[in-house]
Amino acid sequence: xxxxxxxxxxxxxxxxxxxxxxxxxxxxxxxxxxxxxxxxxxxxxxxxxxxxxxxxxxxxxxxxxxxxxxxxxxxxxxxxxxxxxxxxxxxxxxxxxxxxxxxxxxxxxxxxxxxxxxxxxxxxxxxxxxxxxxxxxxxxxxxxxxxxxxxxxxxxxxxxxxxxxxxxxxxxxxxxxxxxxxxxxxxxxxxxxxxxxxxxxxxxxxxxxxxxxxxxxxxxxxxxxxxxxxxxxxxxxxxxxxxxxxxxxxxxxxxxxxxxxxxxxxxxxxxxxxx
Numbered sequence: 001x002x003x004x005x006x007x008x009x010x011x012x013x014x015x016x017x018x019x020x021x022x023x024x025x026x027x028x029x030x031x032x033x034x035x036x037x038x039x040x041x042x043x044x045x046x047x048x049x050x051x052x053x054x055x056x057x058x059x060x061x062x063x064x065x066x067x068x069x070x071x072x073x074x075x076x077x078x079x080x081x082x083x084x085x086x087x088x089x090x091x092x093x094x095x096x097x098x099x100x101x102x103x104x105x106x107x108x109x110x111x112x113x114x115x116x117x118x119x120x121x122x123x124x125x126x127x128x129x130x131x132x133x134x135x136x137x138x139x140x141x142x143x144x145x146x147x148x149x150x151x152x153x154x155x156x157x158x159x160x161x162x163x164x165x166x167x168x169x170x171x172x173x174x175x176x177x178x179x180x181x182x183x184x185x186x187x188x189x190x191x192x193x194x195x196x197x198x199x200x201x202x203x204x205x206x207x208x209x210x211x212x213x214x215x216x217x218x219x220x221x222x223x224x225x226x227x228x229x230x231x232x233x234x235x236x237x238x239x240x241x242x243x244x245x246x247x248x249x250x251x252x253x254x255x256x257x258x259x260x261x262x263x264x265x266x267x268x269x270x271x272x273x274x275x
Contacts, residue, residue: 004080004106011073011102021076022104037100038062038093039133042192042228043109047083050228050260051192058190062131063093066100077104083265088229093133112230118223119151119239120215121167124158129187139167149239153225158186161214166225169233170194173221174249178207180221186212193226193257200256215241222247232257 010023040059042049056074063070070093077091090105122145125138142154154167163182165171170191173180179201181194202208211217219242223235232254234247 004082004104006106006108009080009104009106011076011104013069013072013102022080034094034096034101036092036133036136037066037095038131039090039136041088041090043231044081044085044087044089044264045109046085047264048261049264050231050257050262051196052078052262052264054192054195055228058132058192059091062133063102066093066095067102070102073102078264080104081106081264109229113152114230114233115236116152116225116230116233117150117237117239118153118155118166118225118235118241119146119149120241121146121154121156124156124164126156130189132189142167146239151239153235155215155238157215162186163213163215163218164188165191166227169225169227169230172197172224172226173213173218174245175209175211175221178209180209180211180213183210183212191226193228193231196260197224197226197232197253197256200259201253204256218242218244220245222249224250224253 004022012019012021012023038059040055042052042055060070060074074091077089081087081089086109088107088109090107092103092105094101094103121142123142125142126135127138128134142156143152146154153169155171156164156167158164163171164186165182165188170193171182172194179198181198182188198208215238218238221242222245223238225233225235227233232250234250235244238244
């Protein structure tokens with residue numbers, strides 16, 4: 001296991017035995033342009049992580065459209081993660097002038113929160129709704145657009161006004177005793193964090209349902225906003241939207257999510273690629 005320091009680490013495919021698979025960046029060309037094709041992030045706290053195999057599967061499937069060595073890159077990236085500290089690494093595939101580049105971006109975890117105000121996004125800018133990466137800048141712009149209203153997350157609705165997902169999050173809500181997710185017919189990035197909660201809820205005997213719901217349909221519901229960074233946040237209010245219920249089940253939801261935590265390095269020597 002070879003841990004890297006904070007920053008961007010381009011991958012060198014085919015590195016031989018005893019050769020580090022990472023390119024040392026000694027300078028950065030401010031005029032260089034590239035395009036983010038695929039990205040995936042997850043949080044590692046003191047060597048523990050949630051849903052790593054699901055992140056791997058999502059990332060590998062997206063990269064496979066462009067190149068065939070993502071499995072080896074992933075193994076090298078996981079092996080390079082620090083076993084201590086609080087980190088939010090991101091694996092990337094970028095389109096550069098000289099070809100595609102796989103990289104690991106090692107980042108300390110930024111500030112997190114347990115609750116958030118939401119607002120309906122002013123538009124849906126997604127061009128690749130099933131792939132995480134190409135639209136990240138446009139989705140961040142949605143968050144910026146709703147911030148003057150006091151919201152910290154923008155909720156995307158489709159052309160018919162149906163709730164799809166958050167700009168950087170998956171959504172679940174409670175309707176009575178049923179845990180609800182947006183309809184599977186609505187194209188969106190598969191949320192690893194939401195899927196982990198749903199799996200644990202189903203195991204606990206909770207009824208799961210899909211809905212075509214517009215914002216006003218969530219009036220009186222407890223709304224959860226889920227992401228790899230924050231885990232499970234409860235929506236305190238929907239700005240200029242439905243009145244949401246006070247949270248009653250959020251601690252149960254966080255226990256469900258915590259039940260998926262696993263050791264990144266079970267024997268502190270071999271990286272865990274499964275979840």
